Amino acid sequence: MAVSAEALRELHRIHRQRADLLDRLRQGPRQTERCQINVKRAQTSLGDAKAELQKGRLGADDKQLQLRDREAKIDVLKSKLNACTSNREFQTLKEQIAADGQANCVLEDEIFEALERNDELQLGVQSGKSGVEAAESEKTEVGARFAKQDEELNAELTRVEAELTEAEQGLPAEIREEYDRVAAARGADALAAVEDQVCGGCFQQLTIQTQNELLLGALLFCKRCGCLMYLTE
Numbered sequence: 001m002a003v004s005a006e007a008l009r010e011l012h013r014i015h016r017q018r019a020d021l022l023d024r025l026r027q028g029p030r031q032t033e034r035c036q037i038n039v040k041r042a043q044t045s046l047g048d049a050k051a052e053l054q055k056g057r058l059g060a061d062d063k064q065l066q067l068r069d070r071e072a073k074i075d076v077l078k079s080k081l082n083a084c085t086s087n088r089e090f091q092t093l094k095e096q097i098a099a100d101g102q103a104n105c106v107l108e109d110e111i112f113e114a115l116e117r118n119d120e121l122q123l124g125v126q127s128g129k130s131g132v133e134a135a136e137s138e139k140t141e142v143g144a145r146f147a148k149q150d151e152e153l154n155a156e157l158t159r160v161e162a163e164l165t166e167a168e169q170g171l172p173a174e175i176r177e178e179y180d181r182v183a184a185a186r187g188a189d190a191l192a193a194v195e196d197q198v199c200g201g202c203f204q205q206l207t208i209q210t211q212n213e214l215l216l217g218a219l220l221f222c223k224r225c226g227c228l229m230y231l232t233e
């Protein structure tokens with residue numbers, strides 16, 4: 001059991017460095033996913049704006065068609081005026097033409113409003129398109145940035161893992177199995193520094209005996225949390 005506390009401290013440091021690299025490597029996929037969600041959201045928003053504009057255009061078209069129908073109807077009524085055989089009939093027709101003309105005025109106002117609204121909806125579609133473009137360009141930019149960063153991190157990870165393997169080779173065979181099991185399950189949390197007789201893994205006070213054994217250089221796993229313990233400097 002010729003492993004010094006210093007060697008364990010170093011092992012822990014390498015473990016933490018590896019954990020940090022793995023954590024940073026997880027950022028890329030997370031950011032990419034966030035960008036993807038933003039693109040989808042922008043596309044949905046654009047789709048909604050387009051549908052709204054389409055609906056607005058159909059509504060305006062409908063009203064314009066209605067207006068033309070009524071104007072045609074007024075023309076027909078006007079053409080009948082000359083054929084009237086009684087004053088009463090003439091008056092009735094005149095009134096109907098006036099009423100239809102009035103209705104058409106209302107309709108013309110409605111058409112004007114609908115066209116104005118469609119202009120606004122068109123602006124909404126434009127802004128929706130800009131939104132999609134912005135989200136897509138962010139996705140591309142983030143993707144490129146993380147691809148470059150991940151390449152560097154992976155190279156660093158390869159180096160640190162080699163360092164870890166080397167440091168682990170210094171562990172005595174009798175604790176290797178338990179260490180491997182704890183390390184596989186917990187990574188950097190497989191080791192814990194002991195400070196003021198407290199285990200850094202579970203923050204429990206160690207017994208005097210455990211503390212003394214550690215001082216004598218024994219390799220001990222905490223009875224409570226299972227961490228491989230080492231003394232701080």
Ligand SMILES: [Zn+2]
Pocket residue numbers: 192199200201202203204222223224225226227
């Ligand atoms: Zn503990």
